[in-house]
Amino acid sequence: MACFSCLFSRKKTFSAEQTIEIDEEVSGILNTKRFPYKELKMATGNFHHSNKIGEGGFGVVYKGTFRDGTMGAIKVLSADSKQGVREFLTEINMIAEIEHENLVELCGCCVEGNHRILVYGYLENNSLAQTLLGGGHSSMQFSWDARRNICIGVAKGLAFLHEEVQPHIIHRDIKASNILLDKNLNPKISDFGLAKLFPDNMTHISTRVAGTTGYLAPEYAIRGQLTRKADIYSFGVLLLEIVSGRCNTNRRLPLSEQYLLERAWNKYESRELVELVDTSMGGEYDEEEAQKFLKIGLLCTQDIPKLRPSMSQVVKMLMGEEAVNDENISRPGLLSEFTALRGQKDNSGMISEGTGKGGNSSSSSENVTTSYATMTFNSIFDRSN
Numbered sequence: 001m002a003c004f005s006c007l008f009s010r011k012k013t014f015s016a017e018q019t020i021e022i023d024e025e026v027s028g029i030l031n032t033k034r035f036p037y038k039e040l041k042m043a044t045g046n047f048h049h050s051n052k053i054g055e056g057g058f059g060v061v062y063k064g065t066f067r068d069g070t071m072g073a074i075k076v077l078s079a080d081s082k083q084g085v086r087e088f089l090t091e092i093n094m095i096a097e098i099e100h101e102n103l104v105e106l107c108g109c110c111v112e113g114n115h116r117i118l119v120y121g122y123l124e125n126n127s128l129a130q131t132l133l134g135g136g137h138s139s140m141q142f143s144w145d146a147r148r149n150i151c152i153g154v155a156k157g158l159a160f161l162h163e164e165v166q167p168h169i170i171h172r173d174i175k176a177s178n179i180l181l182d183k184n185l186n187p188k189i190s191d192f193g194l195a196k197l198f199p200d201n202m203t204h205i206s207t208r209v210a211g212t213t214g215y216l217a218p219e220y221a222i223r224g225q226l227t228r229k230a231d232i233y234s235f236g237v238l239l240l241e242i243v244s245g246r247c248n249t250n251r252r253l254p255l256s257e258q259y260l261l262e263r264a265w266n267k268y269e270s271r272e273l274v275e276l277v278d279t280s281m282g283g284e285y286d287e288e289e290a291q292k293f294l295k296i297g298l299l300c301t302q303d304i305p306k307l308r309p310s311m312s313q314v315v316k317m318l319m320g321e322e323a324v325n326d327e328n329i330s331r332p333g334l335l336s337e338f339t340a341l342r343g344q345k346d347n348s349g350m351i352s353e354g355t356g357k358g359g360n361s362s363s364s365s366e367n368v369t370t371s372y373a374t375m376t377f378n379s380i381f382d383r384s385n
Contacts, residue, residue, distance in 0.1 A: 153187040
């Protein structure tokens with residue numbers, strides 16, 4: 001009984017210290033508006049379930065309407081989520097000081113008692129995961145022009161994080177559910193809870209693995225070596241998804257078609273890439289440009305990280321300002337191979353960063369822990385099965 005008593009008293013002490021630490025850190029962020037909890041409670045109808053627009057391992061996201069009629073996406077951190085507290089602070093620190101048309105806008109936060117809440121601008125068309133890749137859950141149709149605009153917008157947002165922000169930022173969780181769309185289908189990169197700063201003098205960061213299976217670069221998933229090339233790999237997978245209109249993994253398909261990246265490489269080798277283009281467009285697209293985008297996706301997912309282009313190069317290739325050389329495309333790091341090595345996967349496909357000491361130490365596949373690692377505004381459906 002004494003042991004249980006000791007454990008409970010430790011938990012209470014940690015929570016109190018944690019609260020003080022968070023209050024001090026958030027109070028030091030000068031450019032972030034502090035919302036009263038009462039105001040957010042009113043905006044969401046007392047956090048009514050009808051206003052819920054997303055849910056994950058670290059809490060729930062609600063649509064909120066403020067007194068002046070403006071709307072917001074209100075991300076409520078679960079009170080007992082230790083990992084989520086770190087993400088809460090990371091998310092504020094990463095985007096409070098930066099602004100770009102292809103990044104979500106942080107409007108403010110709430111830190112009152114045990115309440116930890118982030119307030120973002122509301123985006124009318126949810127995420128790519130719900131709309132384009134929604135598997136029939138959405139009636140939205142995406143033209144080729146819309147897809148091109150989304151691809152270029154996401155690439156510009158990532159190029160900004162990788163090359164213009166100082167120190168550079170690695171997102172670590174680029175995926176369809178983290179690409180939100182406004183009323184004009186302009187893309188916004190969201191969820192910076194796993195992001196890492198990357199100083200100029202670093203060649204890589206050795207860290208425990210965090211992200212989403214299907215989008216993880218092999219060298220990062222297996223060895224924990226993080227560089228900007230890991231984000232570029234994830235973008236390449238996303239690019240293939242946008243052009244093909246399907247998720248990177250679909251186990252309802254025949255085995256030879258389950259993994260999009262593997263299928264794309266096979267089609268590239270047999271000179272049949274056009275067969276991957278989404279048939280829902282009814283043939284109304286630029287065939288040459290669509291195949292070029294698929295080739296760029298393969299360039300971004302090459303097995304050897306140094307062969308992958310930078311995001312600024314990707315932007316130029318997507319916009320037709322730089323040629324895509326077929327001879328530069330080598331074999332990708334295939335999802336089906338490195339997930340077999342890792343051998344661990346939870347229902348959401350999420351991999352979390354370890355919460356113990358030594359979180360920035362080098363890790364290998366046995367250090368990977370599985371949990372609901374990040375919460376996105378709109379990741380309601382599990383589309384990996």
